[in-house]
Amino acid sequence: MEKRLTRIDLMFALGFLFMLIVAVGAFFYGVKVGTSQAEARQEKDAPTESASPAAAVAYQLQDLVSFYHTVFLPYREFMSDWQAAQQKWLADDSIDRSSSLKELAKAATGKYASVKVAYTNPVSPLLKEAQDQYLKSLKLYASAFSENVASANEGTAGIALNKIRGDAYYKEGLKNGLSAQRSYYDSMVKWASSVDMDIPFDSDYKTTIGLTQWKILPLVAKNELTARYLQEQSLMSDFLPHDLTARIDSFIASGQAEKMKLKTMGSIAELLTRTDAVRSGDFLSLKNRFYAKQLLPQLPFFSPDK
Template identity: 40%
Template sequence: MSKKLSRTEMLMTLGFLFMLVCAVGSFFVGYRVGSDRTTANFETQKQLASKPVTTGTFQQQDLVSFYHTIFMPYREFQNEWLSAMERANTKQTSDLPTEFKRLSTLAQQKFKEISSVSTQQATLIEQSQQQLLKSLASFQSVSKRLSGKSDNTSISQLMAALKQDQDFKAGVSKSLQGQQSYYEAMLKWSATIDADIPSAIKMPSSLTITEWKKMPLVVKNKLSADLVASAGKVVSYYPQDLTSRIDEFIGTGQANKLNMRLVGPIAELLADTKAVRSGDFQNSMGRLYTNQLLPQLPFFLREAE
């Protein structure tokens, strides 16, 4: 015989069923939320993993690649520019506008060549590339403008106009900055190999010979790039050529004879007297430098031309 549930028992039964339904519902809601969060986290991690990682570091191969694909193509234009200016200054050309037209075309070609090269973002390598591209653009602009001058314009008038031209000044400035950035990149790379080498340094206003002599070669080269830049002229030699001439000037006792104690004035004297030439470093590296850390770039190798 069935027994009716009392009012209290019925309420307890209904309460139990209600709690059971809530528990089951909470389980599925929690499972869904957890699943969604897991999926969201997975998608986030996947997106982060797919994004390129940009760093400020690079390998020696980056320096070598930059040398062949950017720095030397730019130097090819620079050497042509310097040769043309030398011919103009020594009156070895009678048609300077045609020279400027040729240089304008060459600058445009080198700009296209260098701009097609991909470099790692947010590094000194990319910074140098952009500076050299801006230099080429400026040289191309001034060359194109001066190539349109009339035949009645003398060479001396064209050269005077060139020296006052803002594009010319910008071209020189960006060229020197691009070189500085490249040599700073070499320094930063060297610092990852040797902890005693600073990752960054700038030419102080009063660097003594004693301080200079204690510095690693790669540091001297960066400071020489600063010295070349401070002179404000595009030159045919490299910073390491200036470094070797400074070291020779000190090592042979010439600095003592002239009572010179600071490196800056020595560099100015060597530059003003045209005592620095391209290739000076390679001619003296066997005598002056042994066991020095340098990236394996062709112009640091003794057999390179």
């Protein structure tokens, strides 16, 4: 005969089974809670870990220097070739301008290929923007020169130059190049503000700024303003924004601005550029006089020994 379970045995078995179920449930609940807490900590820490390095490397000096050598300098070399060609055309009307334009179009294409592969740190968006604008400018210049090869030898050098400068591709190329230049100088302001907290990270200065306020601006902010002025006036020359800055400060220091009743930075810049009073190298010749203690990134065009 089978032995029947007593009431005590049955209660013990049911109690044991209940305790087993509770223990297993508690185990899995603990695993779930622990996993959730770990994931929450990871989500909380992740933005800090990813954002902090990005903030630390944005607009660092090495970014500005790298951009100078791999993007800015190739573009300026091309522009120097174009400016030199214009001077030769005007000096000798018998020059084969068609051949010259072919070479310039080829040079623009070559510089485009070089600038395109240059690495620009993505955490410095102004530099990336400038690179893209320089690329567009080079491509547009190549198109403009190629379009005008056939007619370049017609008429005088002045007529040929006016036709090229009136070309839609050329105008857009000039626009993009000046916009890129301003973005590069603006990135120097961002760099300076990370080094000196007294330099504003963002500014809303206009080229109509009064001379009283202009005089107290840090040099990097002045340079950004002159780059903005050149962009507004569609002026691309052999001199750079900081050369114009130095000539403006020299003009003010000489007392000429007060004598001529010029009240804004833009009005002085207009006078100087309209009369061809700015030259490449003006900044270097006046650097020790006006900017010995000013904060600047260590870029070759700011140093006389480079």
